[in-house]
Amino acid sequence: MAFIQTTILIFTFFAFFIGQIVRINIFNNSFPLIDIAIILLASTNLIYYLKQKNLKPTNSYFGYFLIYTWVILFFSLFKYQIYSVKPIFYLVRLSCLLFLIIYPLNIKNKLKNIFMVFIVANIIFGLIQYFLWPDFTYFNVNNWDPHLFRLVSTYFDPTFTALIYLFFVIKLF
Numbered sequence: 001m002a003f004i005q006t007t008i009l010i011f012t013f014f015a016f017f018i019g020q021i022v023r024i025n026i027f028n029n030s031f032p033l034i035d036i037a038i039i040l041l042a043s044t045n046l047i048y049y050l051k052q053k054n055l056k057p058t059n060s061y062f063g064y065f066l067i068y069t070w071v072i073l074f075f076s077l078f079k080y081q082i083y084s085v086k087p088i089f090y091l092v093r094l095s096c097l098l099f100l101i102i103y104p105l106n107i108k109n110k111l112k113n114i115f116m117v118f119i120v121a122n123i124i125f126g127l128i129q130y131f132l133w134p135d136f137t138y139f140n141v142n143n144w145d146p147h148l149f150r151l152v153s154t155y156f157d158p159t160f161t162a163l164i165y166l167f168f169v170i171k172l173f
Contacts, residue, residue: 005044009111012037017118019154027085035093041105042096049103057102066095119168126153126161 015022015037022033049055057063073091076082107115129152136147139156150158 005041005048006111008037008040008044009105009107010114012041013115013118017122017154019122020156021154026089029086029089031089035089038093038096038100042099045103045105046099055103058104059102062098062102066098069094116168116171119164122153123165123168126151126165129153 012034015033018033020032023030024033024036025031069091073087077087130150134149136144136150136152136156140146144156147156147158151161152158153161153164155161155164
């Protein structure tokens with residue numbers, strides 16, 4: 001189980017690095033590879049906790065919030081007769097992210113160093129993007145936000161990129 005979880009964690013680091021560049025179509029909806037990786041990582045982490053028989057959550061309030069959101073989604077789908085699976089996928093992604101907070105990963109220092117390598121590589125790609133291709137208004141055709149002279153890196157989002165870089169700076173200092 002440790003090998004599978006480590007492999008999925010490295011896959012998640014790689015998917016985290018490539019950001020929005022690689023997308024997968026599921027049920028006529030396009031999702032970034034990171035969403036699939038997070039679902040796999042949260043699933044294997046939950047299986048790990050089930051095998052350890054240590055299901056004591058670190059923060060149960062997130063669990064209550066998840067139960068509330070799933071109930072609201074269930075009633076909303078029937079009340080408003082929404083025939084799209086996109087809200088369900090968003091809630092699955094949110095649930096998996098919160099499961100990783102409720103049941104945190106046990107990451108060894110070696111894997112933390114691999115993650116830092118991916119972050120540094122992303123920073124390098126981001127700086128290359130900023131200086132060589134600062135005009136992202138071409139992506140208006142694909143319904144992306146028009147980013148002009150902003151560092152968007154591989155995430156195509158300056159706010160998310162800044163958040164990742166902030167975590168990197170916090171980790172350094």
